[in-house]
Amino acid sequence: MADDKAKPGQPKPGVLLDIRNLRIEATVYPPGEAPKNIVLVHDVSLTLEKGKVLGLIGESGAGKSTIGLSSMGYGRGGVRITGGEVILNGRDILKGGKEGFRKLRGREVCYVAQSAAAAFNPAHRLMDQVVEATLLHGTATRAEAEKRAVALFKKLSLPNPETIGERFPHQVSGGQLQRVMTAMALCSEPDLIVFDEPTTALDVTTQIDVLAAIKDAIRDTHVAALYITHDLAVVAQVSDEIMVLRHGRLVEWGGTRQIIKEPRQEYTNALVSVHEIEHQEQNPGATPFLSVKNVTAAYGGGHVKVLKNVSVDIYPGQTLAVVGESGSGKSTLARAITGLLPPEQGTVTFDGRPLANRLADRPKEDLRQLQMIYQMADVAMNPRQTVGTIIGRPLEFYFGMRGRERDKRVAELLDEIEMGKGFVDRYPAELSGGQKQRVCIARSLAAKPKLIICDEVTSALDPLVANGILKLLLNLQEHEKVAYLFITHDLATVKSIADSIAVMYRGEVVRYGSKSKVLTPPFDAYTDLLLSSVPEMEIGWLEKAIKGRRMASAGN
Amino acid sequence: MSSPILKLIAQRIALGILLLLAISVLIFAGTQILPGDVAQAILGQSATPESLANLREQLGLNDPAYVRYFHWLGGVLTGDLGTAMSSGQDIATSIKGRLWNTLFLAFWAAVVAVPLAIILGLIAVRYRNGWVDKLISGLALASTSFPEFFIGYLLVYFFAVKWQIFPAISTVYDGMPFGERMQAITLPATALTLVVLAHMMRMTRAAILNVMQSAYVETAELKGLSAFAVIRKHAFPNAIAPIINVVMLNLAYLIVGVVVVEVIFVYPGMGQYLVDHVTKRDVPVVQAVGLIFAAVYISLNIIADIAAIVANPRLRHPK
Numbered sequence: 001m002a003d004d005k006a007k008p009g010q011p012k013p014g015v016l017l018d019i020r021n022l023r024i025e026a027t028v029y030p031p032g033e034a035p036k037n038i039v040l041v042h043d044v045s046l047t048l049e050k051g052k053v054l055g056l057i058g059e060s061g062a063g064k065s066t067i068g069l070s071s072m073g074y075g076r077g078g079v080r081i082t083g084g085e086v087i088l089n090g091r092d093i094l095k096g097g098k099e100g101f102r103k104l105r106g107r108e109v110c111y112v113a114q115s116a117a118a119a120f121n122p123a124h125r126l127m128d129q130v131v132e133a134t135l136l137h138g139t140a141t142r143a144e145a146e147k148r149a150v151a152l153f154k155k156l157s158l159p160n161p162e163t164i165g166e167r168f169p170h171q172v173s174g175g176q177l178q179r180v181m182t183a184m185a186l187c188s189e190p191d192l193i194v195f196d197e198p199t200t201a202l203d204v205t206t207q208i209d210v211l212a213a214i215k216d217a218i219r220d221t222h223v224a225a226l227y228i229t230h231d232l233a234v235v236a237q238v239s240d241e242i243m244v245l246r247h248g249r250l251v252e253w254g255g256t257r258q259i260i261k262e263p264r265q266e267y268t269n270a271l272v273s274v275h276e277i278e279h280q281e282q283n284p285g286a287t288p289f290l291s292v293k294n295v296t297a298a299y300g301g302g303h304v305k306v307l308k309n310v311s312v313d314i315y316p317g318q319t320l321a322v323v324g325e326s327g328s329g330k331s332t333l334a335r336a337i338t339g340l341l342p343p344e345q346g347t348v349t350f351d352g353r354p355l356a357n358r359l360a361d362r363p364k365e366d367l368r369q370l371q372m373i374y375q376m377a378d379v380a381m382n383p384r385q386t387v388g389t390i391i392g393r394p395l396e397f398y399f400g401m402r403g404r405e406r407d408k409r410v411a412e413l414l415d416e417i418e419m420g421k422g423f424v425d426r427y428p429a430e431l432s433g434g435q436k437q438r439v440c441i442a443r444s445l446a447a448k449p450k451l452i453i454c455d456e457v458t459s460a461l462d463p464l465v466a467n468g469i470l471k472l473l474l475n476l477q478e479h480e481k482v483a484y485l486f487i488t489h490d491l492a493t494v495k496s497i498a499d500s501i502a503v504m505y506r507g508e509v510v511r512y513g514s515k516s517k518v519l520t521p522p523f524d525a526y527t528d529l530l531l532s533s534v535p536e537m538e539i540g541w542l543e544k545a546i547k548g549r550r551m552a553s554a555g556n
Numbered sequence: 557m558s559s560p561i562l563k564l565i566a567q568r569i570a571l572g573i574l575l576l577l578a579i580s581v582l583i584f585a586g587t588q589i590l591p592g593d594v595a596q597a598i599l600g601q602s603a604t605p606e607s608l609a610n611l612r613e614q615l616g617l618n619d620p621a622y623v624r625y626f627h628w629l630g631g632v633l634t635g636d637l638g639t640a641m642s643s644g645q646d647i648a649t650s651i652k653g654r655l656w657n658t659l660f661l662a663f664w665a666a667v668v669a670v671p672l673a674i675i676l677g678l679i680a681v682r683y684r685n686g687w688v689d690k691l692i693s694g695l696a697l698a699s700t701s702f703p704e705f706f707i708g709y710l711l712v713y714f715f716a717v718k719w720q721i722f723p724a725i726s727t728v729y730d731g732m733p734f735g736e737r738m739q740a741i742t743l744p745a746t747a748l749t750l751v752v753l754a755h756m757m758r759m760t761r762a763a764i765l766n767v768m769q770s771a772y773v774e775t776a777e778l779k780g781l782s783a784f785a786v787i788r789k790h791a792f793p794n795a796i797a798p799i800i801n802v803v804m805l806n807l808a809y810l811i812v813g814v815v816v817v818e819v820i821f822v823y824p825g826m827g828q829y830l831v832d833h834v835t836k837r838d839v840p841v842v843q844a845v846g847l848i849f850a851a852v853y854i855s856l857n858i859i860a861d862i863a864a865i866v867a868n869p870r871l872r873h874p875k
Contacts, residue, residue, distance in 0.1 A: 072778060106779035118771035123793035123869055133779035168869045 016089065016191055016224050017048040017071055023083030024066050024075070024248075040066050040079065041248040050191070051222040055235035055256070057271070058245035059462035060433070064228045067245070068194040071226065072109045073101035089191065106133030110185035114197040116177035120169035126180055127165025134188040145187060152183035155220065156213045175206035179213050186221055193218075195227045199234060203325035203489055204533040211237060211535075212546050230462055232271055233535035236260050237542040244268045260537050270464060272537060277470060277496035281515045284500065288313035289483070290337070290451055295346035297336045302344060306332045308507045309346070314451060317481040321494040321515075323530065324504035330487045333504070334453045337485070338370055368398045371444035375456035377436035381428045387414075387439050388424035394446040413442040416479075417472060434465035438472065445480065453485045458493060470496055491534045495519070503527050560874060564865050572858045579850045580632070584625045587839045597837060598641050632847065638840040642833065647844045651829070655848065657728060658818070658825035661741050662810035665748040669810075670803055673753050677760025677799075678792065682784050684765065693761075696754035708747045708820040715743060726821040744821045748814065752806040759802035763795035770794070797864035804860035811856075812849040 024041035041063040048054050056064040070081055073093055085092045093104060105111075110133065113119035120129055131145035140148065146165070153161035156179040169177060178198055185193045198214060199207040215238050218225055229235050235242055235256075242259040244251040244267065252265040263269045290313070297307040306329045314320050322330045335341040337348055339359035348355045350369065356362045371394075374380040381390055391410045395401040401409060411421050417438040428436055437457060444452050454473070458466035474497060476482065486497055494501060494515075501518040503511040505526045511518055523531065532545050595611040596603065612618055616627065631638060637647035676696065680689045699707070716724035726740045767773065768791055776790040777783075815827035822828070826845060833841035865871055 074778060076774070102780040102782065104780070105777070106781075111775070111778040113771055113775060115771060119775045121772040121776070121790050121794065123790075129775075132776075132781075136780060168873050170870050171873060171875050 014049050015047050016050045017046075017226075018087040019044065019046050019067070019070070019084065020087070021045055021084040022067065022070055022081065022086065024063070024070060024079055025082045026075075026077075026079045039248065041070075043084065044245070044248070044250050045084075046243060046253070048192070048224055048226065051224055052241070053218060053225045053227055053239040055227045055229065055239035055242040056245060057229060057232055057235055057242060058251075059230060059464065061247065062245040063248035064230075064245055065196050066248075068196055068226045068228050069111075071192060071194060072105050072111065074105070103137070106190075107137040107139065107188055108190055109192045109194065110188060110190040112178075112181050112185050112193060112195045112198045115201045116181040116198075117169065117174050117201075119181060120177060122169055124168075125165065126167055126169065126172065130165060130180065130184040130187050133184070137188060139188060148189075149183060149187050152186050152217070153180070155217055156180075156183055157209075158183075175202050175210050178202060178210050182210075182214055182217060186217060186223065189221075189223075191224060193223055193225045195225055195229075197229050198227075200229065200231070204491070204535075205325055205529055207234070207535075208533045208542065208545060212542055214238065215542065231535065232260060233537045233541075236537055236539060237535065244271065257539060260539075277467065277474070279474060279496055279498075282315075282318050282499045284313070284315045284318065284514065288315050289351055290314040291349045292333070292337060293347050293349065295333075295336050295343045295348065297332055297341050297343045299341075306507050307336060307343070310336075310504075310507075310509050311346075312502050312509065312512060314483050314485060315499070316450070317477060317483055318499040319477065319484040319486050319497050321486045321488060321498035321501045322504060323488060323491060323494055323501065325489060325530075327506075328504040329507040330489075330504055331455055332507075334372070334455055334485065334487060338372065338453065364398065368394075368447045369450045370453065371447050371449040371451070372453045372455065373437070373440045373444050373457045375459050377433065377440045377457075377460075378428060380440055381436065381443075383428050385427075386424065387426050387428070387431075390428075390439060391442045391446055394443060398447050409446070413446055416445065416476065417442045432465075433461050434468060437461065437469055441469075441472065441476070445476065445482070448480075449482060451483045451485060453487070455487045456489070457486075459488065459490065466493070473497065491531060503530065561865060561871055564871070565862050568858050568861045568865075572854045576847075576851055576854055579854075580629060580847055581625070583843050583846045583850070584628060585621075587843055588621055590839070628843070632844075637844040640833065640838055640841050642836040642838045642841075647841055651826070651844060651848070653730070654824055654826050654829045657823065658811060658814060658827065660737075661744055661748070661814065661818075661823065661825060662807065664738070664741060665745040665752070665810050666807055668745065669749040669752050669806070670756065672749070673756035673803075674760050674799065676753075676757045677764065678784070678787055680757070680761045681764045681768065681787050681791070684761075689761075693758065696757045699750040700754035702750075704747055704751045705816050705820055707750050708744070708817055711743045711747055712820070724821075726823040728824060741823070744814075744817050744823055747817050747820075748810055751817075752809060756799075756802055756806050760795070760799050763798040764791045767791045767794045793867075796867045800863045800867070801860045804856045804863075808853045808856045811852050 021043045022041055022045065023039065023043055025037050025039050027035050028038055029035045044063070044067060046054065046067075056068060058064050066076070066079060069076065070086055071088065073081070073086070073096070075081060081094060086094050088104065088108060093100060096104070120126065127146060127149060130149045131142065134140050134145040134148070135142060149165060150161050153164055158164050158176055158179055164172065164176075164180070172180065182198070195214065199210050202210060211234065218238070225238075227235055227239050232242075239256055241254065242256050243253040244259065244265065246267055252259065252263065252268045254264075259268060260272055263272055292310060292312045295307055295310045296305065298305045310329070310333060312320060312322075312333075322333060324330050332341060336343045339355070339357065339362055342357040350366065355366060359367075388407070388410050391413055392401075392406050395406045395409055407424075410424065414421060414423060419435060419438055423431070423435070423439075428439070431439065440457075458469050461469060470493065473484065477484065484497070486494070488494060498515045500514050501512070502509045503518065503526065511524055511527045518527070519531070529549060532548060535541065595608050595615065595617060599607060599611060616624060619627075628638070635648055637651065639645065640647050640650065676692050680692045683689045712724045715722045722742045723740060724743075726744050728737055728740050732740075764787060768787075773786060773790055776786045781789070811826075814825060815831055817823070818825045818827035819831055826848070830842065830845045833845075
């Protein structure tokens with residue numbers, strides 16, 4: 001299956017990290033059952049040479065982070081390393097005990113977390129946190145460490161490198177924090193850095209800058225790295241080799257070019273070709289059923305304008321995709337349409353009549369016609385209600401269905417979302433992420449709405465699962481003739497699902513029209529930036545994209 | 557210090573003053589509703605109607621209630637708390653010494669209890685769910701579960717009667733040497749410490765455990781910090797606001813809730829003063845003490861609020 005690089009034997013010269021037959025287990029406590037052991041990582045082996053970058057890729061639950069953290073002897077939440085060896089710089093670190101782990105963490109191996117915004121301590125200044133590990137391990141004096149940190153801030157193109165260290169985490173943007181975290185990892189001059197999805201939480205336009213900064217820093221400092229992500233296009237830009245993992249087992253391991261161009265395993269192939277959904281754009285009908293006209297909305301009693309003079313139309317049975325980076329006003333548009341945030345100016349018309357601005361003033365029938373699906377399916381459901389209750393609720397509320405009639409409809413809906421009757425009595429906690437989102441879709445469908453607003457519904461899901469959800473949404477649209485307002489920051493998703501597109505930037509619609517029109521040049525500067533920032537599964541794409549940019553991204 | 561912080565703090569203080577005024581109304585109204593007549597109480601059952609009427613006139617009892625309220629409030633604001641009916645002494649003068657005694661006792665109890673509770677809380681988090689944690693929690697809970705008079709008498713039995721290390725009665729007087737004074741308050745201070753310890757300790761533990769789940773705690777662990785350094789440097793500063801809140805509540809309890817302990821140890825503080833005058837139905841004293849207790853309670857809670865605001869880096873260093 002894999003290259004046989006990890007044969008037991010003498011460590012090869014130049015090898016920094018040699019993981020052999022790593023086995024990781026955890027104890028789970030299922031409700032109502034006896035605790036049981038599950039194996040998270042099944043005998044995975046890998047080697048990493050000095051100064052090289054190995055990408056670990058797979059869906060959530062593949063064991064990527066668990067393997068990455070094992071190189072620091074760390075197990076999240078009761079995870080235990082129960083077998084194998086982790087040989088770092090020629091010694092098995094698993095034999096070193098707690099004291100040994102503490103000496104290597106932050107010294108030989110450093111970690112860059114997915115969300116730097118959460119991984120920095122809000123109570124301390126950035127500089128204190130950046131130099132903390134260096135000082136702890138006594139490899140430099142405070143003055144030297146700070147000098148090194150400032151140099152790294154410069155290398156990572158952070159603004160005001162001399163003074164940014166005096167700031168607190170909340171005073172710095174997400175993309176900048178991610179770079180400060182990279183500087184923090186590099187500051188103690190480690191041999192290995194574990195990057196755990198370092199750009200996943202960022203906007204595409206920001207991701208590309210951070211990615212370039214990380215790549216340059218790795219090249220210039222000759223540090224080795226494990227780069228963990230679920231995005232093959234991203235990992236293809238930075239790594240020398242890629243290892244594909246699934247369910248804690250190795251699927252395929254090879255050079256970056258081989259993995260993305262000539263995948264040998266079917267699963268890898270599925271990952272590589274994941275975004276390809278054919279969706280023929282429909283022509284807009286004669287009249288839109290929902291029109292947003294010159295809507296302006298603000299938070300904080302009119303102080304912070306988040307929507308400026310926005311107008312869009314939605315046609316029956318079609319999809320309008322709203323794209324833009326975080327803070328561009330996409331979700332606020334949804335809130336204005338649903339009446340959660342009454343617009344200050346402008347109107348929303350539905351079937352030719354204006355909708356009441358405030359949610360509380362809308363009749364039940366209007367509420368029924370507009371349904372929502374959210375990004376975080378698990379927090380959008382009551383954890384103490386069964387799937388049957390959750391889907392049955394709108395049936396009772398809008399149609400007064402009871403008893404057998406309701407149960408029959410719930411079963412039909414479960415069928416429509418390709419989940420059998422067996423799920424009726426399950427609780428949300430017993431479902432996977434994709435299944436949870438399907439239940440949310442069924443719940444919104446139960447109201448038989450004309451429009452479903454989908455707010456980043458696939459963003460929290462693995463690519464293959466997200467793909468399944470998109471296909472389901474398209475099928476449902478065909479059968480139920482429901483329209484979607486599809487909010488996303490992911491342009492690949494937009495291409496797969498949209499009939500028309502609105503590009504938003506700082507509260508304004510900067511480009512609007514049919515999909516083909518919006519995605520055909522010439523572009524305005526922002527749409528160009530957005531489109532050129534979407535990672536492509538192409539080696540060397542990153543350098544080309546950075547070179548060809550016309551404007552800097554807003555939130556870096 | 558920036559203007560949003562100053563604004564928030566000014567708001568808190570203004571609210572506190574408003575609250576105190578409202579409480580003064582309540583205290584005044586409450587004592588008016590109580591049955592009985594002050595003049596009757598002073599002169600006794602055998603008083604003639606004429607002398608009663610005279611005294612009422614003299615005390616201003618015939619004025620409408622709001623006039624008497626503002627009269628009383630005006631006195632309070634100028635430091636005149638009125639005259640005790642039972643003894644005829646000036647309340648402000650008698651309270652001064654006793655308030656000082658109560659604060660002295662509360663201060664030393666707090667000096668022991670607060671750091672002890674926080675350190676025990678930190679240790680409990682360090683060894684969470686292990687036997688050290690359970691032992692600390694168990695002992696602290698046990699000491700809180702015992703009524704304070706029971707703890708007081710246990711202390712008296714062992715330390716005063718059996719081993720005769722400390723006095724059973726905590727008499728203090730003006731000009732008492734500091735060492736003797738400290739010896740006198742050791743037992744009541746210990747009793748108070750045991751009473752408030754568990755609450756603060758468990759709240760510290762809970763508040764820190766809450767932030768131990770954060771990503772930044774993992775970051776700190778992955779830098780190679782020792783378990784205790786992670787808790788002290790990275791978890792504790794972010795748990796400070798709820799901890800300060802519970803500490804202030806307990807400090808307030810040390811001052812206004814010491815009634816029982818002061819009575820047990822015959823300590824001449826505010827609590828004992830209050831109990832004495834409640835039994836004598838001495839309304840002006842009860843009013844004055846009630847108002848002082850309310851003021852202490854409100855100010856400590858304002859301090860807690862302000863400390864929580866100042867401890868928040870987002871407010872201290874706005875974008």
